[in-house]
Amino acid sequence: MKGMEIVGLGKALPGVRLENEELKEYMDTSDEWIRTRTGIGSRYLCTGEESLTELASGASLKALKDANVRPEEIGLVICATCTTDYMVPSMACAVQEILGIPGGVPAFDINAACSGFVYGLQLVNALMRGGDACRGKRKYALLIGGEQLSKMLDFSERSVSVLFGDGAAAAVVRASEEKRFYCHTAAEGDRSALYAHTVGRNQIPESAYEGRQVVPENPLQIRQETAEKILRDGYLQMDGKKVFRFAVKALAGEIEEMELRSGICAEDIDYIVCHQANVRIIDYVRKQKKLPEGKFFMNLREYGNTSGASIPLALADMKEKGLLRPGTRIFCVGFGAGLTWGGCYLEF
Ligand code: UT7
Numbered sequence: 001m002k003g004m005e006i007v008g009l010g011k012a013l014p015g016v017r018l019e020n021e022e023l024k025e026y027m028d029t030s031d032e033w034i035r036t037r038t039g040i041g042s043r044y045l046c047t048g049e050e051s052l053t054e055l056a057s058g059a060s061l062k063a064l065k066d067a068n069v070r071p072e073e074i075g076l077v078i079c080a081t082c083t084t085d086y087m088v089p090s091m092a093c094a095v096q097e098i099l100g101i102p103g104g105v106p107a108f109d110i111n112a113a114c115s116g117f118v119y120g121l122q123l124v125n126a127l128m129r130g131g132d133a134c135r136g137k138r139k140y141a142l143l144i145g146g147e148q149l150s151k152m153l154d155f156s157e158r159s160v161s162v163l164f165g166d167g168a169a170a171a172v173v174r175a176s177e178e179k180r181f182y183c184h185t186a187a188e189g190d191r192s193a194l195y196a197h198t199v200g201r202n203q204i205p206e207s208a209y210e211g212r213q214v215v216p217e218n219p220l221q222i223r224q225e226t227a228e229k230i231l232r233d234g235y236l237q238m239d240g241k242k243v244f245r246f247a248v249k250a251l252a253g254e255i256e257e258m259e260l261r262s263g264i265c266a267e268d269i270d271y272i273v274c275h276q277a278n279v280r281i282i283d284y285v286r287k288q289k290k291l292p293e294g295k296f297f298m299n300l301r302e303y304g305n306t307s308g309a310s311i312p313l314a315l316a317d318m319k320e321k322g323l324l325r326p327g328t329r330i331f332c333v334g335f336g337a338g339l340t341w342g343g344c345y346l347e348f
Pocket residue numbers: 028029030033034037038114158159160162194239240241243244247277278281305307335336337
């Protein structure tokens with residue numbers, strides 16, 4: 001059997017937790033609106049002193065400790081993030097350096113937004129099985145889901161900024177002959193439902209273009225007004241209703257997909273751990289599928305939407321609460337910008 005298992009989990013959160021009430025200082029909003037529309041009560045946000053690098057490496061250190069695995073035993077590092085600190089190098093390479101994971105093994109980032117951790121698990125499995133990763137003494141993979149979404153939030157704009165938070169969590173993973181693992185991922189390109197432009201200004205002087213033919217839409221030849229739009233669109237933008245409709249469909253569809261692949265129906269699965277975006281999305285699907293309230297693990301009340309960090313943060317919290325016992329079986333479902341979505345079946 002070509003299975004895979006998570007043997008260690010760790011999380012890291014920024015020092016500042018902002019309650020809904022405190023957001024009233026920055027925008028016209030209320031605890032009542034945020035709670036009833038989303039189920040979110042607070043979120044953690046990085047201060048100027050904190051960064052994703054710090055969160056991702058902190059979570060990774062804890063995951064290694066939890067798994068009782070040394071940096072020398074790691075054979076693959078993947079970081080799922082859409083809010084990387086560096087354009088280059090990758091967060092995975094930064095973590096590799098900070099943790100002292102010896103060189104000679106692959107380390108890279110993936111961006112599948114809120115589905116990133118599920119995509120990451122699928123990649124880990126593929127690289128362990130079909131690729132050349134995690135050989136010999138370096139049989140473990142380190143998979144991180146981390147975000148510093150506050151970098152992309154416009155706190156003068158209430159509809160998006162109240163939803164998101166920062167955080168990171170990591171998992172130590174190894175191939176297993178006993179624990180089954182199934183995964184499915186998908187995407188449908190859509191640049192308008194949920195997006196943030198790369199904030200970058202064209203530094204090439206206008207005079208450099210004089211007398212030359214400017215190719216329209218060439219990103220290397222951005223004019224002033226385009227540069228301003230890019231700066232504005234550097235903040236996260238979302239068509240909430242469109243994403244809500246997509247999320248409900250993706251969540252319901254992936255539960256069915258995992259039922260088919262694992263041969264276990266949702267009623268019999270111990271927990272469904274889905275992307276923590278909105279309690280109304282989860283409730284809608286839960287009622288549609290006639291599942292009991294406790295079936296879905298939720299922590300969005302405390303963290304808000306942490307995109308690629310949300311599923312591993314939930315897993316780390318479940319482990320802390322003693323919910324991931326030997327034999328526990330779960331479905332994970334991610335959905336978000338891309339649009340991307342995916343599900344996986346995990347056994348503990
Ligand atoms: O992580 C990726 C996945 N993301 C998601 O799955 C998010 C999916 N979408 C959603 O969860 C919901 O669409 C939102 C929570 C984002 C928004 O909920 P909604 O029920 O679609 O609200 P809305 O955007 O239609 O806004 C309703 C009203 C508007 O006022 P009017 O036009 O009815 O007078 C907004 O201006 O609520 C107003 N509003 C707010 N009021 C107080 C919007 N944001 C706020 C706010 N505080 N923060």
